[in-house]
Amino acid sequence: MKILNEMKLSFPSKSCNEAFARSAVSAFIMHLDPTVNELSDLKTAVSEAVTNCIVHGYRRQSGTVYISGRITEGGRVTVKIRDKGCGIADVAQAMQPLFTTAPEEERAGLGFAVMQSFCDKVRVKSAAGKGTTVTLEKQIGGDD
């Protein structure tokens, strides 16, 4: 797969950066001429992953959120969102719809379900105490 473009981004885990992160990713894929739905799906999935780094990963401390993006031939977009926070002990359980460890903060437990339904592929790599990497993949436009 030929890589057509790449980007890297990092920022402190402040909630005002949630909007910045999804806007930056949407600007990165703009030249692929995404449909309104493709754009809004990817923005939403990125927003979920970044919010999770800030709300859960760096729960009571502050840290850095890392994003890397890649566009490969045919309009395949891959976005990696990573934190070096608390990590997830049981990833399968965390990905169950409606599962949340923060109900008192009005979290709905839907972040992973949204990422899965709005992207073609979602991978989660996590280790307790080390951090979490979420990889989102989405096809933009027809895969010719």
Next chain:
Amino acid sequence: MVETKYNNNVLTAYLSGEIDHDSAAQIRVRVDGMAQELKPRLLCLDFGGVSFMDSSGVGLVMGRFRQMKLLGGRLRVQNYSDSLYRIFAMSGLEGLGVLQ
């Protein structure tokens, strides 16, 4: 962003812009403050001006549902776009009977 209107015991909150974890926290403070003061019989959350929402919007609705129950009133969610509905539909919010 949020603008409110109070009429006939009904408090309507017109939400606009992007709803995420950051803005939902601000909306929550505004709306709960007014609801506690006015104790409306109905709180309407109007999503007509919302251009983006992630799952934080679902948490916002569920939280206001509980809040209105405590205050002895009801909640209604109105004017949401199809893309917002896709997220609401994942959550079981439909079972609460608040989506209009």
